[in-house]
Structures are given as C-alpha cells and as structure tokens.
Amino acid sequence: MSVRLLELKNIECRYGSTIAVKDLSFRVYPGDLICLLGPSGCGKSTVLRAIAGLEPIYNGQIILDQKIVSSASTTLAPEKRGLGMVFQDYALFPHMNIEKNVCFGVRHLSAKEQKRLCDEMLGIVGLGDYRQRYPHELSGGQQQRVALARALIVKPKLILMDEPFSNLDIDLRERLSLEVREILKDQGLTGIMVTHDQSEAFAVADKIAVLYDHTLQQWDTAYNLYHGPINRFVADFIGQGEFLKGRLLKPDTVETEIGILSGDRAYDWPVDTAVDVLIRPDDIVPQADSALKAEVKYKSFKGSEIFYQLQLTTGGKLLAAFPSHFDFYLGEIIGIDLDIHHLIAFKR
Numbered sequence: 001m002s003v004r005l006l007e008l009k010n011i012e013c014r015y016g017s018t019i020a021v022k023d024l025s026f027r028v029y030p031g032d033l034i035c036l037l038g039p040s041g042c043g044k045s046t047v048l049r050a051i052a053g054l055e056p057i058y059n060g061q062i063i064l065d066q067k068i069v070s071s072a073s074t075t076l077a078p079e080k081r082g083l084g085m086v087f088q089d090y091a092l093f094p095h096m097n098i099e100k101n102v103c104f105g106v107r108h109l110s111a112k113e114q115k116r117l118c119d120e121m122l123g124i125v126g127l128g129d130y131r132q133r134y135p136h137e138l139s140g141g142q143q144q145r146v147a148l149a150r151a152l153i154v155k156p157k158l159i160l161m162d163e164p165f166s167n168l169d170i171d172l173r174e175r176l177s178l179e180v181r182e183i184l185k186d187q188g189l190t191g192i193m194v195t196h197d198q199s200e201a202f203a204v205a206d207k208i209a210v211l212y213d214h215t216l217q218q219w220d221t222a223y224n225l226y227h228g229p230i231n232r233f234v235a236d237f238i239g240q241g242e243f244l245k246g247r248l249l250k251p252d253t254v255e256t257e258i259g260i261l262s263g264d265r266a267y268d269w270p271v272d273t274a275v276d277v278l279i280r281p282d283d284i285v286p287q288a289d290s291a292l293k294a295e296v297k298y299k300s301f302k303g304s305e306i307f308y309q310l311q312l313t314t315g316g317k318l319l320a321a322f323p324s325h326f327d328f329y330l331g332e333i334i335g336i337d338l339d340i341h342h343l344i345a346f347k348r
C-alpha cells in the first residue's frame with residue numbers, strides 16, 4: 001500500500017469553549033478523492049480549515065507528507081503546506097483578468113513560464129479562450145473552474161474544496177462536480193471536498209466521511225454508506241427508507257410484519273432482541289399477485305421512477321421506488337415483494 005499523504009490523528013478543534021470537532025481520525029492516500037459530508041454545523045469546514053492550517057487544533061495531530069503540521073503546540077502556516085484551496089464564493093480578484101487570477105500563485109515565475117502554465121491550466125478546465133476576460137464576464141460555473149485552475153497551477157499535493165458548487169444551480173452543480181472529479185483523477189491529484197449534499201458527495205468521492213455532532217460517524221464508499229450504514233444517524237442521513245419493527249430470530253434473520261428477512265450480516269444480539277429494520281425504497285418491488293399488500297398513500301413522479309409512500313395493512317410504512325410505468329393511483333391496494341440483499345438492523 002502506498003504511503004499516506006495525510007493523516008488526522010484524534011484531532012479536536014475548539015472555538016473558545018465550543019468544541020467544533022472531536023476525536024477525529026482518518027487517512028488519505030495519494031490520488032484519493034474524499035468528501036466530508038454532514039449537516040450544517042457538524043464541523044466539516046473546521047476540519048478542512050484545520051488541514052489548511054487556517055485553524056489551530058486543540059488536541060491530536062495532523063500529519064502531511066510524514067511531517068507533523070498541526071498539533072496542540074504547533075500550526076504550520078497555510079502557505080508552507082503546499083495545498084490548493086477552492087471556496088464556495090470563488091474568491092477571484094475582480095479587478096484582474098482570468099490570466100492574472102490563474103497565475104496569482106506563480107507570479108514570481110517568468111512571464112513566459114506563467115503563460116505556459118496558464119495555458120495548461122485553462123486547457124485543463126476548458127477555458128482556453130477566456131484568458132483576457134474579467135470574472136464578472138463569466139458565469140458562476142466558469143468562475144468556479146477558474147478558481148480550480150488557480151488552485152491547480154501551483155501543483156498542490158492536496159487540493160481542499162469547501163462547498164465549491166453550492167452557489168450554482170443544481171444541474172450545473174452535478175455536471176461540474178463530475179467534471180472536477182475527472183480533472184483531479186486525470187491529473188492524479190488528491191482532493192478533499194466539503195459538502196452537505198449527498199448526491200454531490202456520491203458523484204465526486206472515492207470515500208466519504210460522514211460527520212455528525214462534531215465526530216466522524218462512518219468513513220466508507222457511497223455504496224457501503226447506503227447499504228451498510230453503521231448507525232441510525234447514517235441510515236437516516238444517507239438515502240431514504242423506513243424502519244420496521246422486528247425481533248431477531250437468528251444472527252442474520254429477523255421477523256417483521258412483512259415476514260422473515262435474512263441478509264448477509266450477522267448480529268450477535270440474543271434471540272428475541274427487539275430491533276428496527278431499515279427498508280430502502282429499492283428493497284421493494286411491485287408484484288401484482290403477492291399476498292403482501294400495501295395502500296398507496298403518496299406518490300411523487302421522478303421521471304425514470306415513481307416514489308411511493310406505502311401503508312402496510314399491518315400498520316407499518318414503507319417507501320418504494322418503482323420504474324415509472326408502474327403508475328398506481330392514490331388509495332390503490334397493491335401487491336409488493338421484497339428484494340432485500342442487505343439486512344440492516346438496529347437495536348431498539
């Protein structure tokens with residue numbers, strides 16, 4: 001395994017007596033794209049700012065390239081860390097044209113070298129024709145690409161992005177997050193991005209750090225966060241679903257009102273333990289002749305699929321996502337079947 005580029009070891013950050021981040025640890029390897037994901041106020045920006053050297057840490061260590069850059073007693077200055085940063089408000093210099101903005105970090109180099117690098121960076125972000133324009137002559141998405149080019153020009157060992165697309169409309173946000181992923185992957189760069197938007201995290205990240213209540217809840221791939229959340233917070237926060245009451249029959253089997261469910265996970269709780277079982281919308285399929293019936297309480301057309309809120313005749317609720325040609329009406333009693341691959345249960 002390659003040598004880690006960045007390691008956070010049990011870091012704690014405070015603002016006065018307010019704890020913003022506690023006991024947080026993770027490792028980032030070269031080429032990784034990481035997202036810090038969580039609700040507002042959970043500490044994401046503070047973690048990013050601590051990595052950048054913009055916030056001191058109260059406890060623990062930040063190790064960059066095998067060197068301690070932050071600890072309770074030291075904070076290496078941001079400009080000495082060799083990092084690139086992109087923030088949500090673009091922060092371009094309004095009175096400088098795009099070329100000058102992009103070259104800001106290399107303005108000590110010769111004019112010829114600056115031009116060469118600027119051409120290369122604007123080429124990477126697809127804005128080769130815009131070097132003479134001013135920021136106000138560019139769209140939000142273009143400005144954010146300039147901000148990225150400006151961060152990339154110093155060839156940072158790590159690029160930090162704080163909600164870089166949150167000022168953009170949703171279509172552009174999705175497109176740009178994929179573009180940025182491609183650019184960073186092509187360049188073999190390592191990046192950490194803060195977002196509160198899970199679809200953005202899913203689009204960009206190799207690994208996602210889910211933060212809540214100032215601590216790391218789970219560090220995993222998007223797939224595993226969705227199919228294997230380790231606690232109720234992650235289960236609720238990532239994706240959609242409903243909990244059904246159940247009891248454990250065997251380590252990998254529970255009994256619920258929709259029948260006996262088995263999965264690939266084993267829980268070492270005693271038999272008969274009361275549990276809540278997470279059922280995702282994609283765990284349910286329409287099946288006209290099924291004995292399991294539910295009433296359509298609400299529907300929301302999404303284009304390729306329709307989201308249904310279902311009420312079981314036995315009392316529980318389910319969410320389902322069916323291909324949109326299954327167009328049931330409100331109040332209709334429909335047959336459903338289960339297609340559960342992952343049994344996710346939490347002790348009640």
Ligand code: ADP
Pocket residue numbers: 015018019020038039040041042043044045046047
């Ligand atoms: P996020 O990025 O997840 O929204 P932040 O890292 O900005 O969260 O904030 C984490 C916690 O620290 C919050 O409770 C916030 O109110 C607090 N906080 C952030 N910045 C400051 C500050 N400059 N002074 C005091 N408290 C702060």
